[in-house]
Amino acid sequence: MASVTSLTAHVHQRLADALSAALPAADADVDPLLRRSDRADFQANGILALAKKAKANPRELASGVVERVVTGDVIKDIEVSGPGFLNITITDKAIVENLAQRATDPVARLGVPFAENPGTTVIDYAQPNVAKEMHVGHLRSAVIGDSVVKILEFVGETVVRRHHIGDWGTQFGMLIQYLIEHPHELDHEESEVSGEEAMSNLNRLYKASRTLFDADEAFKTRARRRVVDLQAGDPETLALWQKFVDESKIYFFSVFDKLDMEIQDPDIVGESGYNDMLDETCRLLEESGVAVRSEGALCVFFDDIKGPDGNPVPLIVKKSDGGYGYAATDLSAIRDRVFNLKANTLLYVVDARQSLHFRMVFETARRAGWLNGDTKAVQLAFGTVLGKDGRPFKTREGETVRLVDLLDEAIERASAVVREKAQDLSEQEIAERGAQVGIGAVKYADLSTSASRDYKFDLDQMVSLNGDTSVYLQYAYARIQSILRKAGSTEPAAHPELELADAERALGLHIDRFAETLAEAAAEYAPHKLTAYLYQLASLYTSFYDKCPVLKADTPAQVENRLFLCDITAKTLHQGMALLGIRTPERL
Numbered sequence: 068m069a070s071v072t073s074l075t076a077h078v079h080q081r082l083a084d085a086l087s088a089a090l091p092a093a094d095a096d097v098d099p100l101l102r103r104s105d106r107a108d109f110q111a112n113g114i115l116a117l118a119k120k121a122k123a124n125p126r127e128l129a130s131g132v133v134e135r136v137v138t139g140d141v142i143k144d145i146e147v148s149g150p151g152f153l154n155i156t157i158t159d160k161a162i163v164e165n166l167a168q169r170a171t172d173p174v175a176r177l178g179v180p181f182a183e184n185p186g187t188t189v190i191d192y193a194q195p196n197v198a199k200e201m202h203v204g205h206l207r208s209a210v211i212g213d214s215v216v217k218i219l220e221f222v223g224e225t226v227v228r229r230h231h232i233g234d235w236g237t238q239f240g241m242l243i244q245y246l247i248e249h250p251h252e253l254d255h256e257e258s259e260v261s262g263e264e265a266m267s268n269l270n271r272l273y274k275a276s277r278t279l280f281d282a283d284e285a286f287k288t289r290a291r292r293r294v295v296d297l298q299a300g301d302p303e304t305l306a307l308w309q310k311f312v313d314e315s316k317i318y319f320f321s322v323f324d325k326l327d328m329e330i331q332d333p334d335i336v337g338e339s340g341y342n343d344m345l346d347e348t349c350r351l352l353e354e355s356g357v358a359v360r361s362e363g364a365l366c367v368f369f370d371d372i373k374g375p376d377g378n379p380v381p382l383i384v385k386k387s388d389g390g391y392g393y394a395a396t397d398l399s400a401i402r403d404r405v406f407n408l409k410a411n412t413l414l415y416v417v418d419a420r421q422s423l424h425f426r427m428v429f430e431t432a433r434r435a436g437w438l439n440g441d442t443k444a445v446q447l448a449f450g451t452v453l454g455k456d457g458r459p460f461k462t463r464e465g466e467t468v469r470l471v472d473l474l475d476e477a478i479e480r481a482s483a484v485v486r487e488k489a490q491d492l493s494e495q496e497i498a499e500r501g502a503q504v505g506i507g508a509v510k511y512a513d514l515s516t517s518a519s520r521d522y523k524f525d526l527d528q529m530v531s532l533n534g535d536t537s538v539y540l541q542y543a544y545a546r547i548q549s550i551l552r553k554a555g556s557t558e559p560a561a562h563p564e565l566e567l568a569d570a571e572r573a574l575g576l577h578i579d580r581f582a583e584t585l586a587e588a589a590a591e592y593a594p595h596k597l598t599a600y601l602y603q604l605a606s607l608y609t610s611f612y613d614k615c616p617v618l619k620a621d622t623p624a625q626v627e628n629r630l631f632l633c634d635i636t637a638k639t640l641h642q643g644m645a646l647l648g649i650r651t652p653e654r655l
């Protein structure tokens with residue numbers, strides 16, 4: 068079913084048509100460069116450049132466009148300004164009519180079209196490490212990744228999720244050997260332990276085995292031999308390794324659950340998942356000459372990547388002892404994602420501190436021909452989470468902050484805010500809303516700065532009711548729902564025949580920009596464009612509500628039309644927040 072396109076898209080098309088007609092020699096798609104404007108509703112800035120290219124007079128070309136544009140129904144006014152800009156004003160009727168169509172659109176696309184040429188994106192995000200506590204860095208990958216997945220899917224992209232967990236490596240030798248010598252330590256029914264207990268079991272084993280490893284030479288030797296057994300695929304060793312993975316998953320899922328995030332087990336394909344490919348990956352790289360032997364290791368060199376001493380820093384795909392590292396796994400994962408999963412885009416939501424690794428891995432894959440013009444690889448590199456003091460976030464004792472503690476604190480703070488404002492909420496509702504507001508606050512703070520930037524983790528600011536926070540947006544949504552309840556009106560009808568006040572037009576035109584915003588957010592993997600849009604939506608709604616009485620408007624038709632504007636604002640807020648992974652409770 069074709070969905071309703073935005074008014075902006077419609078106006079754009081009309082101008083593009085008029086422009087092509089006025090400039091018959093031009094290429095097929097001429098872009099009028101339509102932008103929202105303070106002087107009129109829109110300004111078209113594209114004529115100057117087009118005229119220059121066609122060696123035409125820009126003002127004459129602009130007048131030619133004006134003559135060809137039909138006015139009256141959608142476009143109220145169009146006039147030439149300055150050296151060849153066009154100022155365009157839209158009729159009130161067109162604004163309301165377009166919004167009315169989206170209110171009744173059965174597929175609820177809110178004016179957002181599906182991408183014309185969608186592809187397949189494999190996105191690598193939410194990748195914690197087995198037998199280790201999750202920290203704030205894992206939070207960012209999960210939160211940003213989850214939102215990007217939702218935005219891409221909404222515009223029609225096929226998305227394959229990959230959680231590249233750290234489930235392989237030498238540390239497992241120590242853990243497994245310890246478990247062999249202290250059996251039954253992880254024996255229990257999966258349903259018996261909570262995430263918290265699972266993590267504490269793993270911590271206990273980790274500490275105990277570490278102590279033994281450091282103190283006892285014989286154990287150290289046995290642990291090292293165990294790594295070889297693991298890599299060789301010895302069944303007993305693998306079975307014990309699996310116990311650690313399973314125990315960790317209990318913990319991961321409890322954290323993702325707290326984060327209100329759906330992670331599917333089949334999408335968890337950790338480093339170990341590429342084991343069978345490692346040999347071949349190395350062979351292909353060596354045979355093609357992309358990788359060379361250097362001091363016993365298999366390496367790839369880059370002209371522009373050098374260490375502080377001026378010597379080249381290679382990517383090591385196979386160590387001199389024959390072991391494979393992080394790079395071999397990532398290179399194998401690329402082959403899997405390109406050739407088996409048929410990805411057009413590989414997206415990695417990973418800490419900016421791993422940027423050099425990905426630069427080298429992508430370049431290696433390009434040289435090997437695994438990445439080419441048809442497939443692009445992008446690291447959506449995110450910055451560091453800082454404490455209030457502007458330094459990397461640590462506990463007072465200087466330790467990394469446990470993600471779970473942080474989330475619990477956010478929920479606690481949010482519950483206090485909810486409780487204070489709550490009028491008719493039960494204790495259970497306060498707890499439920501507290502979680503939705505607290506987790507929303509954490510996600511929103513993360514998503515509302517561009518991913519590449521560091522941001523300060525400041526809970527006071529995050530749960531503030533004033534300002535650019537999720538709580539502010541959640542309250543805006545809940546307030547609208549309360550008005551609609553009070554009016555007893557579920558699907559208020561639009562009245563396109565009415566004249567609009569300035570605040571109504573501003574709100575309506577902003578709602579119309581939802582499609583453009585999402586197109587940008589999807590193309591640039593930039594959820595912060597969506598948060599900025601939603602914040603402005605709530606602000607414009609607030610000024611509309613201040614200036615235009617809703618339930619006490621002059622006529623019943625106006626009451627209904629304003630209720631309609633409230634409703635479509637709420638629907639847009641709700642959808643936008645959902646794409647950020649944030650709930651919008653009906654009552655707060």
Ligand code: ARG
Nearest residue numbers: 191194195196231232233417
């Ligand atoms: N597990 C890694 C970490 O905690 C992140 C994995 C990123 N993804 C990848 N394909 N290398 O730092």
